[in-house]
Amino acid sequence: MRRHTIAPRPGWQQIVEEQGLIYPLTRYPDDSLRPYWDESAYYAFTLPEVEALEEVVEELHAMCLAAAAFIVEKDRFHDLGLTDPRQVELVAESWRRRAELPSLYGRFDLRYDGSGPARLLEYNADTPTSLVEAASPQWFWMEDRFPGADQWNSLHERLVAAWKNQSALLPPGPVYFAHSVADKLGEDLMTVAYLRETAEQAGLETEAIAMEDIGWDPLSGRFVDLGLKFVRSCFKLYPWEWLATDRFSGHVQDTLDNGGGTGSTLWIEPAWKMLLSNKALLAILWELYPGHPNLLPAYLDGPRELATTTGWVAKPLLGREGAGVTVHEAGTPVPVRAPEAEACCYQALAPLPEFDGNRVVLGAWVVEDEAAGLGIRESAGLVTDEYARFLPHVIL
Structure with a gap:
């Protein structure tokens, strides 16, 4: 694993925008625009590394599925902050019927520096983004810059x-692809549009819709689109913890198609993905596989020995893009958590490796149950946040 600098292609911004990456720049707090897609450098790997x-x-991924089974079988939902009995049953039934439910993809965030074992930082298996840039623009970048190479x-x-x-698991009718209009950058829109394109290439009938345009028809007791057509199946880039708790959550649970044929709406990803996109999973994994070389110690009741050994990172159970994450060096006092504070997972501090002054995290993709690709993000600090940059890679 090596970082190399290279001159960006002339007209790179227009090139990647035409390839679906309509958010190539990031606006910083000082109102400046800087590249999110950053092809002024790239990472090279060897084939044995990959x-x-x-x-x-x-x-x-297999360990995470085993942890999900453990949570359901041992009724450990409270560790994930799932205390509503109806919501617990929704997730448990979804897990029991998982073979009957479509489940598409997920992204592991890994700490890796090319020399030691890769370590799991977190798993987003419900609403992962950075997919468009990983799938398309970086492939075309490689073809332009390194013809005949691989990725x-x-x-x-x-x-x-x-x-x-x-x-065959889908009900009749089109698959709706939904994103929220609250997304101002266009990332959610283009992620959903790209996934819709892959579904159409697979021969499926599709429709695009905003989450806010999915309505409830009280006469039929079904979710409908703006034309009052039933929404029988829907891929949503909308977290399950929102879907299961917002204004229409009761209708979601009443009409959920969990593979048993009794409901009216099949949601993709399925509800059992809530078990994998919760940071409590990290502590469950450490409980089940203590000392595993690809895991970091993690706990739910506090940093324990991490407070005096490695230091720790406190991660909200449902945080995204580094929101709410705090970093604590070894020997610093352990903050007293207020009773009303958001629950956290306490994971061992493993600073991201530094390449040319940049902190790097690997985003490794899984489609169905197989490893499918890599996206790399760099940041200036220890936490990979909304100001991270995406860099392409190549196998040389």
Whole structure:
């Protein structure tokens, strides 16, 4: 694993925008615009490195599924902050019927520096983004810059194949692809548009819709679109913890198609993905696989020995893009958490590796149950936040 600098292609911004990355720049607090898609550098890997990382990702994915089964079988939902009995049953039933429910993709965030074992930082298996740039623009960048080279990137082919493989699980009618209009950057819009394109290439009928335009028809007791057509299946880039608690949550639970054929709306990703996109999963994994070389110690009741050994990172159970994450060096006092404070997972501090002054995290993709690709983000600080940059990679 090496970082190399390179001159950006002339007209790079227009190139990536035409390839679907309509958010190539990030606006900073000082109102300046700086590249989010950053092709002034790239990362190079060897094929043995990538093959080893693929094995790690698929092992971690299998471990996460085992942890999900453990949570359901041992009724450990309270560890995830799931205390509403109806919501618990929704997730548990979804897990029990998982073979009947379409499930598409997820993204592992890994700490890796090319020398030691990759370590799991978190798993977003419900609403992962940075997909468009990982699947398309970085592939075309490689073809422009390194013709004949390779890349850890079979995302597009695997997504199309996944829709084909799981098409029999879908009810009749179009698959709706929904994003929230609250997304001002266009990232959610383009992620959903890209996934819709992969579904169409798999031969599925599709429709685009905003989450805010999905309505409830009290006469039929069904979710409908603006034309009052039933929404029988819907891929939503909208977290389950919102869907299960917002204004229409009661209707979601009343009409949920959990694979049993009794409901009216099949949501993709399925509700059991709530078990994997919750940071409590990190502590459950450490409980089940203590000392595993690809895990970091993690706890739910406090930092324990991490307070005096490695230091720790406190992560809200449902945080995204680094929101609410705090970093604590070893030997610093452990803050007293107020009773009303948001629950956290306490994970060992493993500072992101530094390359040329940049902190790097690997985003390793899983489609169905197989490793499918890599996206790399860099940041200036220890926490990868909304100001991170995406850099392409190549196998040399």
